[in-house]
Amino acid sequence: MSNFIFQSWNFKSQISFLVVAALATGFGIVLQSRIGNAAPKPAPEGTDAHAASAATPSNSDSYQAVVTILQQKCFACHSSAAKMGGFVMESYQTLMKGGKHGAEIVPGNSAKSRLVLMVEGTVQPRMPFGGNPLSAAEIATIKRWIDAGAKGPAPGEAATLKPKLNIPDIKPQVPENSPVGSVAFSPDGKLLAVGGYKEVRLMDPVTGKVLKTLTGAAGMVRSVAFSPDGKELVAGGGLCQRWGEIKLWDLQTDKLLQTMQGHHDCIYSVAFSPDGKLLASGSYDKLIKLWNPATGKEVRTLKDHIDAVFAVAFSPDGKWLASGSQDRTVKIWDVASGERLYTLSDPLDGINSIAFSPSGNQIAAAGYDKLIYVWNLTAKGGTLAQSLIADEDSILQIAWSPDGKEIITSSADGSIRIRDAATLNPLGMIGNQSDWVEALSISRDGKWLAAGRYDGTLSIYRMGSLQQVVGPLLAFQPYLPPQRTGRVTTAQATTHPRRTEN
Numbered sequence: 001m002s003n004f005i006f007q008s009w010n011f012k013s014q015i016s017f018l019v020v021a022a023l024a025t026g027f028g029i030v031l032q033s034r035i036g037n038a039a040p041k042p043a044p045e046g047t048d049a050h051a052a053s054a055a056t057p058s059n060s061d062s063y064q065a066v067v068t069i070l071q072q073k074c075f076a077c078h079s080s081a082a083k084m085g086g087f088v089m090e091s092y093q094t095l096m097k098g099g100k101h102g103a104e105i106v107p108g109n110s111a112k113s114r115l116v117l118m119v120e121g122t123v124q125p126r127m128p129f130g131g132n133p134l135s136a137a138e139i140a141t142i143k144r145w146i147d148a149g150a151k152g153p154a155p156g157e158a159a160t161l162k163p164k165l166n167i168p169d170i171k172p173q174v175p176e177n178s179p180v181g182s183v184a185f186s187p188d189g190k191l192l193a194v195g196g197y198k199e200v201r202l203m204d205p206v207t208g209k210v211l212k213t214l215t216g217a218a219g220m221v222r223s224v225a226f227s228p229d230g231k232e233l234v235a236g237g238g239l240c241q242r243w244g245e246i247k248l249w250d251l252q253t254d255k256l257l258q259t260m261q262g263h264h265d266c267i268y269s270v271a272f273s274p275d276g277k278l279l280a281s282g283s284y285d286k287l288i289k290l291w292n293p294a295t296g297k298e299v300r301t302l303k304d305h306i307d308a309v310f311a312v313a314f315s316p317d318g319k320w321l322a323s324g325s326q327d328r329t330v331k332i333w334d335v336a337s338g339e340r341l342y343t344l345s346d347p348l349d350g351i352n353s354i355a356f357s358p359s360g361n362q363i364a365a366a367g368y369d370k371l372i373y374v375w376n377l378t379a380k381g382g383t384l385a386q387s388l389i390a391d392e393d394s395i396l397q398i399a400w401s402p403d404g405k406e407i408i409t410s411s412a413d414g415s416i417r418i419r420d421a422a423t424l425n426p427l428g429m430i431g432n433q434s435d436w437v438e439a440l441s442i443s444r445d446g447k448w449l450a451a452g453r454y455d456g457t458l459s460i461y462r463m464g465s466l467q468q469v470v471g472p473l474l475a476f477q478p479y480l481p482p483q484r485t486g487r488v489t490t491a492q493a494t495t496h497p498r499r500t501e502n
């Protein structure tokens with residue numbers, strides 16, 4: 001359930017990790033897939049003929065000249081899918097909007113533009129990250145364009161960057177930690193499953209001790225779920241752009257029961273139906289699939305989303321399946337017939353995570369627009385009950401407490417927030433997370449909250465007091481890059497970027 005993992009590599013350690021993953025999985029193709037799947041962005045504002053003619057730039061410092069450089073040197077990591085540093089260069093609009101630190105370009109003032117400072121190396125890490133610095137001529141072109149007002153595309157010029165790929169050559173040098181891709185408490189609360197790169201660990205949530213490790217997953221395990229009887233564990237992931245993979249283990253014998261393939265891209269979310277007879281998976285390939293865990297066979301494909309599906313969840317009675325997508329919608333499906341019942345289309349941006357209320361008559365969703373949405377559900381349709389701008393940055397995960405009273409979110413602003421489910425009023429916050437919490441789970445008795453982070457650490461908090469009772473601990477053994485050739489790059493020479501700059 002952590003779609004941010006491949007969308008927002010925003011740290012040095014993670015980029016090296018990504019490169020490790022890239023070497024192992026052919027990541028070059030992954031980036032292409034992301035770009036191929038990227039939704040077209042609306043035409044930029046402020047690019048009317050008047051604005052363009054007011055200061056028509058000469059050819060060498062036109063938007064197009066800059067775009068050409070960005071396409072070749074930056075786009076691989078700053079597409080809407082890779083989104084490193086939260087910075088997307090796909091259109092003039094997103095380029096001007098900037099990234100995690102806000103605007104990167106100050107029109108008329110290249111000396112104050114973070115993008116320039118970073119390509120010059122004045123602000124670390126130097127861009128392109130881990131690659132060769134831009135030439136003086138390239139930097140000069142960018143500066144001239146900014147100093148001339150950073151104008152958008154002239155009429156007739158393309159506003160959207162076309163994906164021209166140049167995968168940077170970065171060699172990992174140091175052991176890296178796998179991000180925590182997913183966490184889930186077992187139904188009896190005695191185990192915590194933690195998904196990471198190529199493995200799932202089962203931990204004792206009281207002590208944090210690793211009890212066993214299930215290996216053999218193809219790539220990052222982005223979603224884990226226990227069967228309702230707690231006897232089996234399912235892990236969703238796969239190799240992006242190649243295939244989605246679901247693995248099902250028997251937890252008594254640790255035997256691998258099934259490997260289910262059918263998706264054409266990695267899986268971001270898996271869920272067990274409440275009766276344990278069905279599995280649902282949501283994938284970057286825009287599809288949802290239902291599977292029979294007993295046979296490993298695909299039961300049906302649910303097709304209606306027009307972009308990546310990041311979240312799936314069964315209603316508590318098992319009649320409905322809900323799905324949340326990058327296409328800005330939540331859809332409700334009839335599980336028995338596979339028919340889409342209706343679409344909830346209030347969100348303004350992609351949905352990362354969804355959660356049914358324990359009663360099953362409401363669903364909450366959140367994602368890139370920073371809002372929490374709560375809808376009342378009936379068989380005929382859904383009505384928006386609440387929406388609130390809840391966080392200062394994209395919401396990564398949302399969960400509903402088992403007693404129905406609280407909604408918990410984690411956000412890219414580094415916080416976990418607890419809210420009253422009826423009013424969305426804040427009840428508590430755990431701030432200063434060492435990294436993005438992309439994995440959240442609440443134990444069924446409502447007492448414990450597990451949070452897994454992008455930097456590979458894990459903590460368990462007591463729900464009422466929000467006290468940390470376990471962790472932060474490193475969930476996985478540091479991963480040793482298989483290749484140690486090549487010269488030392490800036491990728492491992494700099495310190496943690498967020499720490500040095502904030």
Ligand code: HEC
Nearest residue numbers: 010011073074077084085099100101104115127128129497
């Ligand atoms: C190999 C991947 C990669 C490439 C190529 C790359 N970047 Fe980045 N970029 C990153 C990462 C990772 C970050 C986040 C660094 C951090 O932790 O702050 C980032 C952050 C940034 C930021 C700051 C975003 C913010 O608000 O924090 C800017 C500006 C930026 N990049 C510009 C560029 C430019 C311009 C290029 C091309 C010349 C480029 N990048 C190429 C990976 C890359």
